[in-house]
Amino acid sequence: MPELPEVQTVIDTLLPRARNAYIVAVSHVRADVVHPAGFDLPVALTGRTIRDITRRGKRIVFVLDDGNRFYIHLGMTGRLTAAATDRERALHTHLVLAIRRGATVGEIRFCDPRRFGGIFWLGCGDAQDADMGPDSLQITPAQLLKRLSASRRPVKNALMDQSVLAGLGNIYVDESLFAAGIHPETRTDSLAREQVALLCRSIRKVLRRAIRHRGSTLRDYRDADGTAGGFQKLHRVYGREGEACHICRSAIQRIVMAGRSTHFCPACQPAPRRAPVRSRTRADRS
DNA sequence: GTCCATGTTCTTTA
DNA sequence: CTAAAGAACATGGA
Numbered sequence: 001m002p003e004l005p006e007v008q009t010v011i012d013t014l015l016p017r018a019r020n021a022y023i024v025a026v027s028h029v030r031a032d033v034v035h036p037a038g039f040d041l042p043v044a045l046t047g048r049t050i051r052d053i054t055r056r057g058k059r060i061v062f063v064l065d066d067g068n069r070f071y072i073h074l075g076m077t078g079r080l081t082a083a084a085t086d087r088e089r090a091l092h093t094h095l096v097l098a099i100r101r102g103a104t105v106g107e108i109r110f111c112d113p114r115r116f117g118g119i120f121w122l123g124c125g126d127a128q129d130a131d132m133g134p135d136s137l138q139i140t141p142a143q144l145l146k147r148l149s150a151s152r153r154p155v156k157n158a159l160m161d162q163s164v165l166a167g168l169g170n171i172y173v174d175e176s177l178f179a180a181g182i183h184p185e186t187r188t189d190s191l192a193r194e195q196v197a198l199l200c201r202s203i204r205k206v207l208r209r210a211i212r213h214r215g216s217t218l219r220d221y222r223d224a225d226g227t228a229g230g231f232q233k234l235h236r237v238y239g240r241e242g243e244a245c246h247i248c249r250s251a252i253q254r255i256v257m258a259g260r261s262t263h264f265c266p267a268c269q270p271a272p273r274r275a276p277v278r279s280r281t282r283a284d285r286s
Numbered sequence: 287g288t289c290c291a292t293g294t295t296c297t298t299t300a
Numbered sequence: 301c302t303a304a305a306g307a308a309c310a311t312g313g314a
Binding site for chain 1: 290292294
């Protein structure tokens with residue numbers, strides 16, 4: 001469930017309990033969530049201190065006192081929580097860090113039923129995110145224009161691609177396109193410069209607002225304290241198929257793009273004039 | 287039993 | 301060749 005606002009909220013709630021925490025022990029490691037395969041996480045982490053936790057796209061990056069880093073990706077159903085040692089452990093808990101801060105002890109737990117998430121060791125090298133686009137909270141109109149004009153895909157598909165722009169997922173792409181009044185099937189190479197600039201502002205605005213409301217909880221997502229988010233109540237299109245658009249009262253539509261549910265207002269986000277999304281046919285190429 | 291789900295990566299197709 | 305579409309991954313809820 002976690003897109004940028006949820007990941008940021010997890011970090012914001014985890015940091016007060018984890019910064020400068022000493023890792024006493026590492027347990028409940030499920031081998032197939034650790035990358036690279038076979039990496040000895042207990043050896044690397046036991047006795048280290050967590051200096052900081054930062055975010056890059058949807059990645060939660062832990063910075064250790066020895067200069068090494070690793071990140072946790074929550075995938076679809078991952079949860080990262082701070083819990084009292086004696087509190088019952090959830091099913092599908094795949095990593096537990098026993099920590100001590102001064103006189104306070106506790107645990108950081110990673111739980112992920114579907115196991116689409118994982119723990120990724122980075123070491124201390126540079127260029128640890130070379131395959132990722134600019135962060136969605138920092139993106140500038142010029143950067144976005146450059147990235148989008150490099151492809152001819154529907155804008156929805158391009159925005160879902162983490163190498164184009166890091167941090168957006170299915171919910172916030174739909175919400176951002178609605179905020180910008182752009183139909184998801186619009187091809188990126190047909191977006192005007194001003195549309196891209198508006199989209200850029202919309203993305204940042206939607207994300208900041210979602211963070212303010214502590215993310216969207218549809219089912220699984222919780223912050224590090226176990227608290228649900230509130231932004232799902234403020235979604236304008238996501239999950240609102242058939243309901244009235246808050247702006248124009250038209251019925252919100254749902255289609256499938258890139259294998260994902262895609263929601264938009266047919267009036268506020270007018271369909272592209274030429275060649276919508278469909279794949280090219282033999283006749284098109286001749 | 288069916289379909290669907292907040293994500294990423296590998297494979298196949300065009 | 302590259303770009304993009306599609307399938308696969310694993311679990312649970314409706």
